Amino acid sequence: MTDAITAERLVKHFGDVKAVDGLDLTVPFGTVFGLLGPNGAGKTTTVRILTTLLRPDSGQATVAGIDVVKHPDEVRRVIGLTGQYSAIDEYLTGRENLSMVGRLYHLPHGYVKERSAELLERFSLTDAADRPVRTYSGGMRRRLDLSASLIGRPSILFLDEPTTGLDPRSRQQMWEVISDLVADGTTVLLTTQYLEEADQLAEKIVVIDRGHVIAQGTSDELKTQVGGDRLEVVIHSGSNLEDASTAIRSLADGELTLDVTTRRITAPVSGGSTILVEAVRALDATGVSLDDIALRRPTLDDVFLSLTGHAAEEVAVDADKPARGRGRGRKGAE
C-alpha cells in the first residue's frame, strides 16, 4: 500500500525567503505524524502545499497516492484541514457551518444532517449548535472547525497548530479529541511548536527548521539521539557550590552546567537510578545539603536545542506566519 503522504524535495519561495527548502516527508497510513518546528520553520507552508492551497516551486507531493499539483480536486475529496485560524463563518450557527461544509463536500443531505448532529454532540457543541459562531469561545471555535474538517470522514487529516492560542483546558480537550480520531484509524499530520504536544500525540515526529527536515523518529528515538539521562541537583543555599560541583563531576559523563542563581547543577549521566544513590552519597560525604535532586530524561526541548542550536520558542524569522491580522501570509502566496 502507498503511504498516506509523501513529499520529495519540496521547495517554496516567498520572494527572497525560502519557506520550504528541499523538504522530504513520508507518512504511513494510520499514524499520527508530528511536524515540529519553531515559527517560520516552514510548517504551515508545507501543510498548505499538501492540502493544495499552495503550489510548490519544485518537488513532488502526494496525498493518498494522488499528486497534489496534478489532481488537486481529487486530493480535496479525501482530506480534511483545520488551520491555525478558524475557517468557519462567524455569522452562521455551528450547525449551519457544518451543513454548508457537508454540502460543499457534495455529501447526501440526510447524511450531512445526521453527521453534523453526531459531531456537535461529540465535541460538546450541541447546546451552542444553533447560536451564531460569533458568540463562541476560542476553544469552541476550534472544535467546530475540527468538526467541519471531519464531516466527510476524511482518511487524512491535516491539523495546523490545532491548539495555538488555546487555554490549557481547551488544549487538553483538543488533545483528547485528536487521540480519539487516531483510535478511529484516521491518518493525522499535525504541526506544532509545542514540544509537549508532539510528545503527547505523535507517534512519529519530524523536526523541521528553516524549511528542511533536521531530525526524525519517535519521541524516544529523538531523545536518545540527544543523549542519555540528566542528573539535576539544586544545592541548598548554605552549602558550597564548588564542593558540590566537584563531587558531581566525578560521576558525570560529560560537562556540567551550573546555574549560579538557581543553584542548579545539571550533568549528563548514565547508569539509571543507581546514579542517584551514588550522587546523594558523594554529596553527603562532602557535607553539601540539597534542596532537590532528580534524574530526568531529555525533553523534546533539549532535542530541539541540541539540533538547532536555539530553543524552540526563541526564533525571530517569521516566514510562514500570517503577515497581517488574522489572515494568512497571502501576499507572499501569490
Added chain:
Amino acid sequence: MATTPAPEQMKRPMFGWLLHDGFVVTQRNLIATTRVPEVLFFSLVQPVIFVLLFAYVFGGAIPIPGADPDAGAAAYREYLMPGIFGQTVAFASAASTVGLAEDMQKGIIDRFRSLPMAASAVLFGRTASDVLRQVLVLAVLSVTGLIVGWRIHNGFIDAVSAYLLLLLFAYAVSWIGCWIGLHMPNTETANTAGLVWLFPLTFLSNAFVPLTGMPPVVQTIAEWNPVSAVVLACRELFGNPTGYISDAWPQQHPIAYTMGSCALLIGIFATLAVRKYRQSA
C-alpha cells in the same frame, strides 16, 4: 468515534456542481446578511438620504431640459430617481469587494479552497447574493421615490424591464467589485478601494445632472458611461423626464448599450476574478 458510515460523494456533471455550490454560498451570504441587520439597514438608509438631499437641496437649482418649466423641483425629482437607482446599484459592488476581502482575511476562503467544490462558486455565490440584496434595496428606494413624488408612467412590462436592467447592471459591477476584492490585503483597504472608483463612475454621468452643462471631454465620457445608459434607459422605461439626449450611440440606444456593456463587463471581470481566485491559491 462515529457511528455514521463513511458516505459516498454524490455524482453530478461539473456545471451542475457549479450551480449547486454557488447556491450554497449564496445562501450562506444571505443568512449572514440577516444576522447583521445593521449592515443591511444602513445600506438602505444611505440611498434614502441621497434621495432626500438631492430632491430638496439641489432639486430647485437644476433645470431639466425639455421638462415642463412650471414643474420645477417636482420635475427634477422625477428625473432624479432613476439616477439614484443607477448610483445605488453601482455602489452595491462595494459590498462584493468588502465581502470577499473579509472572507479572505478570516480564513474561510482556505476552507472553501480545501473542499472539493467548484472553485468559482465562491465568486458566483458572492455576486448572486449581492444582487439579490439589491432587490430589497430597490424596493425601499422605489417607495421613497413614490413618497417624494416620483411616478411610474409607463406600463408594467416597461417598469419590470427597467428593474431588470438595473439588476443586470448591479451584477456586472458586482463582478468588478469581486475582482477588486481579491486584490485587497485586508478589509480596511477594501472598504476604501471598493468605494473610491464608484464616485467618478456615478458622478461622471447623467445620474444627477443633465449632460448639457458638462465640458465637452467630460460630456463624452458621461455619454459612454454605462451608468448614463442604464439611467437613461430607466427614465425612458419609467416615463420620467430624460433631459437632453445627445447624438452619441449609447444615448440613442440606451437599452442595447446597457445590455451590451454589462455583458462585456461580466465577461471580462468574471474571467479575471475567477483566474485571480484560482491563482492566489
